[in-house]
Amino acid sequence: MALLPFYVIYAQPLSSDDQQPGSVTGRVLESQIRQPLTSIIVSIEGRQVLTDHEGRFTISGLRLGPAEIVFSGAGFITKTLDIEVKAQTRLDDVFLIADLTETEKIPEINLEMIDMDDDAKAQNITGLLHSTGDVFLSFASYTFGQAWFRNRGYDAEFTPTYVGNSMINDAETGRTLWAIWGGLNDATRNSVSTNGLEPTNYSFGSIGGVSNIITRPSRQRVQTKFTYSVSNRSYTHRLMFIHSTGLMNNNWAVTVSGSRRWGNEGYIRGTFYDAWAYYLGLEKKFNDKHSLEFTAFAAPVKRGMQGGSVQEIYDLLGSNHYSPNWGFQNGEVRNSRVRTMNQPVMILNHYWKYNSNTDITTTVSYMFGKTGTTALNWYNSADPRPDYYRNLPSWFADTSVKNAVAETWRTNSAVSQINWDALYQANYLSLMEGKQARYIIEDRRNDMSNLNLNTVINHRVNENITINRGVELSNYTVSYFKTIDDLLGGEFWVDIDQFAERDFIGNDTIIQNDLDNPNRIVKEGDIFGYDYKLRQQVGKLWLSSVFSYRKIDFFVAAQLSSTTFWREGFMRNGRHPEKSLGESHKYNFIDYALKGGATYKFTGRLFLEGNMAYMTQAPFMRNAFVSPRTRHDVSPKLVSEKIFSSEASLHFRAPMVKARLTAYHTEFKDQNQILSFYHDDYRTLVNHIMYGINTTHQGIEFGGEAYMFYDLWLQAALNIGNYRYTNRPLATIAFDNGSRPDTTELAYLKNFFVFGTPQTAAALGIKWVGPGYLFVNASVNYFDDIYLSFNPERRSQGAIENLGEGDPRIAEITRQETLSGGYTVDVSVGKSFRIKRKYFLQLNLSANNLLNNKKISTGGYEQLRFDFQEKDVDKFPPRYFYMIGTNYFLNVAVRF
């Protein structure tokens, strides 16, 4: 019998006691070459199965009578058929058409390309990999992504992503690490996703949905394919190759893939791109019960990052895409912020069909490698960043000076960008006196390693009840340290903290970064500054049960988890000699989560779905340690976050019309947030710790499509959100070097908007499949209600102290800035040619933002400093990011 993927709920033939006698079997093939298609999702009345390696599927336990069957899969146009379910329905072969306009839906443009180190929460677009054919999710994950849309305003941590049944999110922050499989688009295309609170059978999930990328070679589409792409987004060229054998006669399946992406400059000046990727998947089917899969992949990448700047400079230079990160060295563009990442992943999966009703899947995965981001550092020297506020025209009071500075900004790239040559000269002159380098490039490393062990048991009790349960164990370590990347012509660096040196004149102890090796001379490659590990061990036990009946489906699920994390320091820091070296206290959290929901089927076409969840979640390490670079200290209030979430959806599915309308309401309580930043006013690093933050996210989602005429479909997607802070959390400001005492204050944030995502996003599009495999997709998109990330210090009593009641500055200081939204137009066109019967040439071009609208804000942040004396909000203006203008992606692929 066919080897079925473990996560398929209903793939078995009917057993004798089935109440519902209907069953459907069939085969799914690719339309042009009639090749069987594997991992296509087939669903009837909400029940789903995946096709096997021969393209076959069986769904049983169905009610007799008319029904709708839907076939969907990544890269294919979703197909819907009306059928009559009989006791044993055998369908004709179903042919799916490859949708060439969809080939780039793995996020390529995302915020990882942007230098967000200074920001509060580096944001990420929604991680949903859609393959379910849901119209809203299809728009949300790609079209809205260019505006940094986050589904329901949730942080990425609430949308976990699994690869090969193993969770791949960064344990420190909860974010999905998209870059680790970048460039392996074909090999990671197959995935299953759920939205919101819907249950899955491979994990408990979260509140924002969960995705699993299917790595199994026997489930990969059988093909050999070369792809070449040209783009002006983050890279210029891409070459990809994949070969997948499918399950061969010798019971082996192999997938090999590799790619290279490169470019000297992306859309943003100074952003080069240099990436490789390789992928190997091996699967051996031992017998009908046991299969073993080994998959290894890596995507080493090195790229220059974009930096945001202030509106004053955007306006002065006439571009919203100015990046201060780069400058000319010997006439060549050099970026100071280069991210290098190589985090290989190895996955071992054991698939065990215990009996006809029980599947056991066991996964071991290991990630290791290194990640680093370079940055300038300097010692007793002028800030080399061109847009440092004292270098801006607005800093100068005198009009003639202001104008002269503005003129040099416009005309002299040594002023408007990093002046590398000047940095070298300063180092040379210093070296002539035998002194240390004044400017260096340091590489801030955060090397992750993660060992995961998962076991999932899927058991079908009877035709109506399925029980899934699992154990997830993970052991995560991230090593933080920095090394000297480039001495820029200098010969050495002394490992002391220059800010402490300035704050504690004459104190030779406190200035040491490594007290046990005082005044250490460091050279290129040496570790300096800080060196510590964050470690986290998580254990999860989960259970879910799905009940399915003629009129109603419902589920309940529960999870119990334990999280332990701690810090281990390898340097005794001079500012905190007693609490920087060795292991910190181990913080343990026991959390639980419960969810449940029901779907009522009015008819085969109209469902009402309602789900609810309550969960507690341990704080992420990123929001727990106040300043892990220097010490063990944690936030004053370290408790699990509490989350209550509910959603209600109305689904309508008909051959000509498909729609979903969802209302959602989620409350977060006791969130933590830690911001660390260099405070130019105090001239030292400070940590801003907010705790007990409550937010509420509510809104409605709509997605739908309708058939018009001549194979033309009209599509629409809409999210109207209202995501707000609902209380006044406490904030503690801690000076990193202890030069001033901590202060705690109330942050007046009630009713502030959650930032970093458009709260309103809408799209209206058409989809057309013309003759001769010609595809056209076009959409008009609209983004609005985008809010600037705010500096909580400005919403404290201290900020408006001494201002009289009704002073207009109070509103100016405390209000939250609304950013500009707007319209964009995206178009993609694809065409497929068959050559000599055997070869297929696929062409597709997608062009985004055809209106070349460069004024849509994708976010930004207020500087975390405020002019307490003059109360001048313009003194330290915010930094903004803008959507890039018209950009394209041209793809040529040969497949055989």
Place this chain on the structure above:
Amino acid sequence: MKDIRKIFIGLLLLGIATYFAACVKGDFDEPPVYIPKVDFNSNTTIAALKSSYKSLKQIEEDIIIQGIVVGNDESGNLFKKLIIQDSTAGIELALDKTNLYNEFKLGQRVFVKCKGMYIGDYNNLIQLGYLYEGSIGRLPEVFMSQHIFRDSLPGKVPEPQLTALTGLNTFLVSQLVKFENITFVDPGKEWAPQSADATNRSIVGTTMVVRTSKYANFASDLIPAGSGTVTGILSIFQNTYQLTIRDTSDLKNFGGTIPPPPTGGDGSKEDPYNVAQAVQMQNATPYVIGFVKGYIVGSVKAGVTSITSADDIDFSPPFTSATNVLVADEAGETNFMNCVVVNLPAGTSLRGDVNLQNNPDNKGKWLNVKGTLRSYFGIAGLRDFSGEADDYDFEGGGNGGGSGSGSGTQNDPYDVQSAVEKQNANPYVVGWVKGYIVGSVKKDITSISSADDIHFAPPFTSATNVLIADDKNETDYTKCVVVNLPAGKPLRSEVNLVDHPDNLGKWLKVTGTLRTYFGIAGLRDSNGGSEDFELEDGGGSGGEDYLFVEDFKKDLGTFSTYSVDGDQVWEWADFDGGCTKMTGFVDGTHYVNEDWLISPQISLSGQTGVKMSFREAINHITSYNDLKVLVSTDFIGSGNPNTATWNEISGFTRAAGNSWTFFETNEVSLAVYEGQNIYIAFKYTCSSSASSTWEVGKVMLSANR
């Protein structure tokens, strides 16, 4: 096999494609060393430019000067300025840019195109810069590239000009100068405490000061003692020359040892500064005003305006000046560095009473006088005497200047003679008096008019008072003080002679107000608590001869505090009859702290059997290691105690750590410190995760009598 071939071909194609496409830039070339070169020449000397200066103006002529950088901002002592110098003169360039030294090293040749710049003066210091609010200001950075040009790589710095202190002139201003045999007035002090933006330090024998910014990286270094060679940039402020050292390498050949800080009083009349303190506190910002007590050792010779040697001073008759006297801690002092010159203003009783010209016998007498501690005759001085008779005392004269001793503190109580002399002062003198109990007033006597009114021997009939005197056998009531023993208080119950006839002949130390009682000298208004008196062999705050007691009765007393870390500090509290308290726990949060509670210097000179005990309460204890009792012999009496060596005093049985109940420790011997001067410290530390509360009550040091 077909698959293997496909994979192979695929990888090969990918490899080939990549080979041709491997065009992403790798490492960057290092730029070569840039050697700046100007293609024009200077046409004016700095001297010519400066001598043409009359008042602030914009330079309209094509003036180009050149010079070598002799001063920059590397140490932080100069800020936003460069000093350049040619063979004729030097000038200050005021430039609105920080970290100039990265570009303009010492020895860098610089050309300045002056046209368009402004020349002006700041309190007589000529600068080249730009206009700022109607005065001379800094040249904005954006204009620097049009005016300031480097030429070639940094070379040799010109030799500083060797100059005599007497040879200062405006021509030397903004040049690198060198002085030999310089002695600083304040050796051992920081160059520039962080309490002021900049600090002027005096040099013996000149009005020129060394001015140092608090931002200088050597600001907290100590001024060297002895004499040596000093290099720096000469500057001027109005009519005062100032020297700016570039960093401490400008100080050479100083070999003196920094004197240990003096111990002494707090500047009050009762506890005046000694002379060593007065020397140390010269010219502080703000000036220190207080009493200084020392022996009169001489006066400045008539006609001398600045003391540069011992020859300028009359240490023995004949005394030629009446305007001043020198006082010192030693009556035989002849080193003027250990003296303070006291100005005796004309027309005051101070001059009339004290000056040596008319009162040569005053040499060797002590003088206690109030004034401002600022330089006089180029050395340490005390000036600005108010003319009030209350503001000075001297041996055998002045305002009530008697021959009694003591300063009225618990550690240095008045003797009875002194207490008699201080009766009924305005305001009343309140203080400690120590004397031997010689008797009590007879019952029913209201006013003493003869010795018959007093019992000098048993039986005693009144418990309300005792008489004390400096002599155990005193029977002259005019040499006695009647001490009131308030009803119901330990002072009465433990001291009165009716119940304790044995107390006759014992010493009593007691605090109160010195005012008439029974018509003779009295000590009254004592609270009468056990902490208000000490009695030989028991009673009061101990039955032993306490060498040192601090009971924190109403404040931190003689102890001082120092916060190394954290907002919270040692504070007084009224538990246990007065104590001092420290905790890092505030409003539910633990704050990191390191706080010291430090005794005054305690002299164990001539003491034997010294033991220490103290009272304490500890709650929420973290570790006794966070609550240490320490002793130091090299602490300087102020500033960060971590700069001194401290040894833990171990052996105390400590309070349990979980209650608010006070506990008196056992006595621990300090015998190893006998003969030395010590400080005792209570060091409290805590973290942000936990903190204890530590309350320290009475601290006691006893010694063999």
